[in-house]
Structures are given as structure tokens and as C-alpha cells.
Amino acid sequence: MKIDKFVEDYSFLLKNKDYEVYVYNEVQEDGSIKGMGYGTYEEAVKYAFSKGVTKPNIEYYSPSLNAIGFLEVMGVTSNEVALKFVKLLKHFGYVNFEDLKDDPKRTTYSMEEKKAILKEWKVVEDKGGVKKTEFARKKGIDYQTFYKWTKEIDY
Known part of the structure; x- marks a missing residue:
């Protein structure tokens, strides 16, 4: 064949x-x-x-x-x-x-998408039990990128 x-x-x-x-x-x-x-x-x-x-x-x-x-x-x-x-x-x-790659990672997010993800993180963070690293990984976002968002963007 x-x-x-x-x-x-x-x-x-x-x-x-x-x-x-x-x-x-x-x-x-x-x-x-x-x-x-x-x-x-x-x-x-x-x-x-x-x-x-x-x-x-x-x-x-x-x-x-x-x-x-x-x-x-x-x-x-x-x-x-x-x-x-x-x-x-x-x-x-x-x-x-x-x-x-089965699911290629995204490379860019709009400001609205970043804010929505950060707001979701705020809800998860308030409930407790999930670390930032785990949340970022589940969202398919590099942890350092996510950490940078939390410092630079007002949510």
C-alpha cells in the first residue's frame, strides 16, 4: 500500500x-x-x-x-x-x-477576552481550592502570561 x-x-x-x-x-x-x-x-x-x-x-x-x-x-x-x-x-x-498538535494554543486574546478570563479567575479564587497555575493550565494559557494579566489589567 x-x-x-x-x-x-x-x-x-x-x-x-x-x-x-x-x-x-x-x-x-x-x-x-x-x-x-x-x-x-x-x-x-x-x-x-x-x-x-x-x-x-x-x-x-x-x-x-x-x-x-x-x-x-x-x-x-x-x-x-x-x-x-x-x-x-x-x-x-x-x-x-x-x-x-491536537489543540494548538492561542497566541492572542482581545482585551475583552482577557478581562472575562480574569473575572472568571476572581470567582474561582474567591471560592478557593484552585491555584493560579492550575486555572491557567485548564484555560490553555501560559502561567506567566496569565500572571502578567493579573498584574496589568484591572478586573
Whole structure:
């Protein structure tokens, strides 16, 4: 399998890495097999029974495990090899490590947004139990940036 085909076939796993399916394989009139995917084993059995099949051929399918198998065939056999491959892609300009972050941090906030966050901090601070560092981290703000806001902005 070529890399572009691999990416096309398995990119959906980036959104749902725990995706799995139970496949009911149905033999067609021409002898070919048509696989029907279901979220649970029970759903697959129910469908097969609705077709009058008493002993359905149902298989478990995990795209993640399948993808790992293809990666191994392509030579990506360890975390170390995968990391070196990604670094090579970066070296040749194909990837920016910032693009790999699941949730990139914001770099700018409007004054209104800063004040709203500081007002929220004031409420949390009055209740007690949460440190500034923890609050900033949960908001995705660097602590030193947050600390600077508390000193410079009237809230």
C-alpha cells in the first residue's frame, strides 16, 4: 500500500481512534461476499437473523489494528522509526510540528477576552481550592502570561 492511499484510508481514525466494527459477511447471488458493518456484535446478529440466517459469519474488525499492520509492512516497526520518519518529513518541508498538535494554543486574546478570563479567575479564587497555575493550565494559557494579566489589567 502506498502512503497516500494509507492516509486516505485511515485518516478518519484521527477523529475516532477507538473505532471498531463487527462485520456480517453476506454471500451474494453471484458468489461474491458483501460485508455489512455494525457498531456492536448484537446489531450484526440482529441484522443476520432478520435475513433468516441462523449461523451468521460475523467478524470483528478494528481499523486501528489493520493500520498498524500496514505500517509494519511499510517498515514503521517502532516508535523510534516513526519519530525519525516524521522528523525527515519536517526536514524536507512536508510537515510543521505545530500542525501536529491536537489543540494548538492561542497566541492572542482581545482585551475583552482577557478581562472575562480574569473575572472568571476572581470567582474561582474567591471560592478557593484552585491555584493560579492550575486555572491557567485548564484555560490553555501560559502561567506567566496569565500572571502578567493579573498584574496589568484591572478586573
